[in-house]
Amino acid sequence: MAATGLLLAAVATVVWSGSFITSRALNDSVPPVQAAFWRWIAAIAVLAPFALRATWRRRTLIRRHLGYVTLAALLGVTLYNTLVNQAGLTAPASTMGMIMAASPVLIAVCERLGGTRLGLRRIAGLAVACLGVLLLSGDGALPSGFAAGELWMLAAAVSFASYSVLLRRRPPELGGLPFLFAAFALGTLLLAPAHALSVAVQGGFEPTAATVGPLLYVGVFSSALAYFAWNKAVALIGPARAGVVYHLQPVCVAALSFVILGERTGPAGLLCMGLILGGVALAATGRSR
Template sequence: MTLTTARHPTASAAATRRPAPARGAGLGLLLALLATVVWSGSFVATRDLADSVPPVQAVFWRWIIALLAVAPFAARPFWRQRALLRRHLGFTALASLFGVALYNTLVHQAGLTTSATNMGMIMAASPVIMAVYARLGGERLGARRLLGMAVAVLGVLLLVGRGSLTIDLAAGDLWMFAAALSFASYSALLKRRPEGIDGLAFLFTTFVLGALMLAPVHAVSLAVQGGFPATPGTVGPLLYVGVLSSAVAFFCWNKAISLIGAARAGVVYYLQPVCVALLSYALLGEELGLAGGACMALILGGVALSSAR
């Protein structure tokens, strides 16, 4: 037995390792897709809140709700790993800044002056930035993945420009590009998460730090703008973005990146404009048209090409 293992180490290792990446990749793609679908709905909810809740207050309460949703599951691993988390506090604080405090504030700010559809479509720029980060980090993207990304980007641009490559940007659109940069930076950081930190403990810590970062700005907003009425029209969307878009979707996204990397998960994120357009069609009655369908086909084809092993 010892002689056989010594003679064929490569074959033996390959036989043991080959099935695991396939399973991990499938689960990673599925989790990235779930997060993308949930986040697509959050743009509709965010746009709905823009008329009644100041952006900073909406983001602050979003993370308070997310903390309450995650706490029953994350409190024990958080307490068990408190020394490890304290040792890597700088890294976690940076991830909280980009992924929790800054990104979501920019999204809610964008919702004041642009449509939910545009918000979802512009966020499709973030996978390009993720791929750049991955390449700078030494990851080889490969010709097929690059080609798939190019096809998906073309589909997104045509969808935003309604069949044309000429795009007219509002102020909210520029806020969304800043949000895309922030989210891509957060996703790139996740790949370098320190070894040994539990996913739920890390998620809970970023939520706590993000809420603390937002607390002073929230206090200023309350003093200057006043509060907002707690009605079904405000509480419902806040529960959606707090529980589903924050607690559930961020956990799925973080896990997906640990399995397949930021660049590959980012390719799945190109599906977000498709999801937003379909939701707008189903909930708001917006027509997709033949051009919209063709653009979606380009995006789906690009995602399939880039995600194939």
Template sequence: MSLIAAEKTATGKNATDKNAAENETATERPAPASNHRGAGLGVLLALLATVVWSGSFVATRDMADSIPPVQAVFWRWIIALLAVAPFAARPLWRQRALIRRHLGFVALASLFGVALYNTLVHQAGLTTSAGNMGMIMAASPVIMAGYARLGGERLGARRLLGLLTAVLGVLLLVGKGSPTSDFTPGDLWMFAAALSFATYSALLKRKPAELDGLAFLLTTFVLGALMLAPAYAISLTVQGGFPVTAGTVGPLLYVGVFSSAVAFFAWNRAIALIGAARAGVVYYLQPVCVALLSALLLGERLGLAGAGCMVLILGGVALSSARQRGR
């Protein structure tokens, strides 16, 4: 018995020494490269979503004269959920109990990110230009950073400086060289949309880690469409339907498949990897993308002042996105 006890004691001591050595090695070991790759992927996904959403403002403005806003948004999400369902139906069914447990959170995300945000964007498209829509939406990263700060996240001097630089560039771009501008009703609708989108992005930080991204996405699409259904029925009764032509179906397919299914999945994943505040900095590229698309598709000239504003925006994004040394 004493020999067995001694062997157990020695075995336990060896295991303890081994664990201590492993802990010491882990402490000295540098951060894994996968963290850096994850951050890089997060930035790329945020950039993908930003570029796709930039094109959606052109499509939304194009639909404004032919499709009532609520009807456009409703069909946008019907198309989006049909596009996502083949990939998300199985994880959604597998996690149905988890989704029921967090239904309040998912419904809140659906309200701000699906139903409210996009309705405000389409409403804004009635009385403002696609360029202004994209530029004003660049206000949302400021709100995201504010939410992050309220949540206890330290932004750091470099990120704050980059944030302020990008804000100045956006203000000058909207004001055509002046930090002030006369806003139309559509511009004010877009500011409300920016607040709604920033709130949605802040909510994503609280998404349960075990909740599958595709299952979450499909659930928000379904709930968002259900929230919009009563308003859609009223709009259909009062305003009538819209003509089904290539000019209406084409933009709807773009905003439904790319701007909704693809871009929202990329944005949600980006926030999971790099956080809402850092993803919001990448979102500052949207005015640049919108301006370039407007020049390419609509023949609008940017001008020297606009080019200078873009330099400020790009510089601010680069400064805020750079990783701090030792992090």
């Protein structure tokens, strides 16, 4: 059971790591909002045969918790992936992955703002991880400012952290798959006006193998398959142990970006990766009070 859970968590982590590669691969061909919109259209199409009936049966519960579902959809669907795509216009995929590695620390910040007291170990981990992000953005030195892509990625990490904290308060009666399908659908609906504006201003993209292939990857694998694998992993081994595997994401992104995009990680980047991962691990083992 534990080995299966760890394997499923690893599958989700590797698949999600590929999303940063596709964001970089599409930066010259598909505008960020359009890439996010069609990602979720593909995800909805894949989930519909499995989730539509159960979602319809829970329609009264979804309406009752519509405010919660809408906020979760806004943070986790509408904003998060759009911000990642925007960051992919200029930020290297390896940098995007390492900044996202600090998201568990940001989750701790959100918890503190919600009233949870943090232990000293979690505070120390937060400081170390934030130092790693700062050094990463300054190529090994403390930066005087952030590049545009890094700011977009930090915003994406904040959105993901906020979504994750909110997810812990999901009403259990909604069910996992119906909630996920409803969030996908609502998030795509919220994204539709921005998509229409993007098409009107920037024009549409040409549907070729170089554009449709990556969009299908993030829609089918990063959205539908990875979420399913991650949810199953959490059910088998719990969120804490699954989260340890998630911390390997920047390593996966760096490896994939080197193999696929030819992006190299220098000594400074490796040092920053170590600081971020060390800080996140330290924060994850700390206790809340």
